[in-house]
Amino acid sequence: MDKKEILNLDAKYVWHPCAQMKDYETFEPLAVSHAKGSFIYTLDGNEVIDAISSWWCKSLGHGHDAVVAKAKEQLERFEHVIFANTASEIMSQVSERIGNIAPGLDKVFYADNGSTAVEIAMKLSLQYHAQVGNSERKKFLSLKNGYHGETILTLAAGDCELYTKPYSDIMPKIDKFEIEYCNAGVNDEKFQNYGDDAWDKVLKQLEPHAKSLSAIILEPLCQGAGGMLMYSADLLRRLRFWIKENGVHLIADEILTGVGRTGRMMACNYADIVPDFACFSKSLTSGFAPFSCTVCSTEVYNAFYDDYFTGKAFMHSNTYTGYPLGAAAAIAVLDILENGDKFNNNKNYLRDADLNSELLRSLMENVNAETNALINIRNMGYLCAADLVHPVTKEKFDPKQRTGYQIYQEAVKLGALLRPLGDTLYFMPPFNTDVQTLEKLMKITVQAVNNVVKK
Ligand SMILES: Cc1ncc(COP(=O)(O)O)c(C=O)c1O
Missing domain, CATH: 3.40.640.10 (Type I PLP-dependent aspartate aminotransferase-like (Major domain))
Known part of the structure; x- marks a missing residue:
């Protein structure tokens, strides 16, 4: 089936979870071809970083x-x-x-x-x-x-x-x-x-x-x-x-x-x-x-x-x-x-969690340095979150603007599945996501946030 056929059937028959289906008229679902490790691959041939471990569960990525x-x-x-x-x-x-x-x-x-x-x-x-x-x-x-x-x-x-x-x-x-x-x-x-x-x-x-x-x-x-x-x-x-x-x-x-x-x-x-x-x-x-x-x-x-x-x-x-x-x-x-991950240089994700957590935090701090749009950067293990604010006034956005949702759409276009909770942005990648991918995620986040908050 090609992407068009899939999306047509999807629109005709599927009621997606946790969504206002009318939103799908202006923001089509990702047409997934396959997924591996920290990435979801689309039928358009794009690679999307799964920055939220697909509903917070892919601790060791897709298809370990x-x-x-x-x-x-x-x-x-x-x-x-x-x-x-x-x-x-x-x-x-x-x-x-x-x-x-x-x-x-x-x-x-x-x-x-x-x-x-x-x-x-x-x-x-x-x-x-x-x-x-x-x-x-x-x-x-x-x-x-x-x-x-x-x-x-x-x-x-x-x-x-x-x-x-x-x-x-x-x-x-x-x-x-x-x-x-x-x-x-x-x-x-x-x-x-x-x-x-x-x-x-x-x-x-x-x-x-x-x-x-x-x-x-x-x-x-x-x-x-x-x-x-x-x-x-x-x-x-x-x-x-x-x-x-x-x-x-x-x-x-x-x-x-x-x-x-x-x-x-x-x-x-x-x-x-x-x-x-x-x-x-x-x-x-x-x-x-x-x-x-x-x-x-x-x-x-x-x-x-x-x-x-x-x-x-x-x-x-x-x-x-x-x-x-x-x-x-x-x-x-x-x-x-x-015992460590034989498929990833025997890495021990629990032993290294605090270090890896600080890395996630520093990437989120970089996002703030490049956008000025975050407060309350907080981290624990393989999870780092921050709240979105206006870069100049430092005030929270009116929820009616759906700022986080707009950032989600921008980020998907740029190659990262970031799915802010309201106006709370977070990274929750698989534990084995490599540093290069995390840095790419940071850059995509900067661009997505700036594209929305500096509009
Ligand atoms: C803390 C917590 N409890 C319960 C649940 C519900 O789990 P499920 O979606 O598998 O029913 C979730 C799901 O996100 C959760 O985060």
Whole structure:
């Protein structure tokens, strides 16, 4: 099929995710031919740098050879069988690996997307409390500006009006609490010391809920969809302490932050804490397959373990729960993160994360030096973000101008898939993107920003 035929059929039949389809009249979708490493190749013969790891998941880029090989090996055996009452080498192996990511979180429950993994954690927490006699613990509390997925319950746990407004009448009410952010990311002095006054303000918001909470749910240290907002490891440590003291669960939504994206296996590692539940997806398979999981402790698991007719079982299931191709991809990814990347000079992406993070930051600083249009440059691991402002007045743009969206269009024309969140620009490339490509990304970003803000 040629590009025209593809786009005609696309326009006739496809309803794309997270988009006002009318926008497609003036900005046609990229017609993808293939993708490899840090690049998407179009049918026009163009090479586009995937600066956002395609919805934040391609941690090792597109079609990493080790991931492909492991998935092919599994494909030769079986691609999927019902995961209720079956066991297999691939699922046992991946479960052992995932069950060892965080000490004490050794029970792994699978699903096929991030939203469901978070919803499972919330359901598990509620059911746990009901089954151990804490029937008053029926509420959740979450952070302002959070995002946890697209099911009604996870939309309610999140705080992004853009995604929730039409459904707000039927969403359960989940209170939100406010914190202060680290505008420079890990380089912000608040990152290691949140400060007692700021903590007191948080405490005042938590205390009224202490006895009714089942769990507090949060994206540890970086709130992605809410605007790549970063906060203090010290705050997370203090929260963990309060949560434990008060018999509440902590659900760490590590869908974005986990498995290396923030430079650690879990963002929680920066605070030296272990949550009660952690949710992983995206980077876990390098975006290879719909695959997610929720991990928890044996103590939680035991509250569900009883004779069938006690009704204590966790009766959740999804068709693709425990998808073996995802499991194979996850094993390949975890091997690379633990032992180095044989296909890329044995590079160790976790060990080198802080250095690589500073490189991303310096490139973003260069973008600012050439455009004068950024504030709040912040970085953590393989993620660097900044907010767009007018180069002269330094004021934020009127959202109605859709400045970030215009930059997105310019950048795609110039050869980079940058997809700002509103007016927050960010680099979230695959961990193995080479320096030359990152420098090219920086130059394209400069040009795209200048073409829009200096118009
Ligand atoms: C922190 C966080 N939680 C949950 C999700 C939802 O994951 P999925 O899109 O796989 O349902 C996302 C997706 O971006 C996310 O960033």
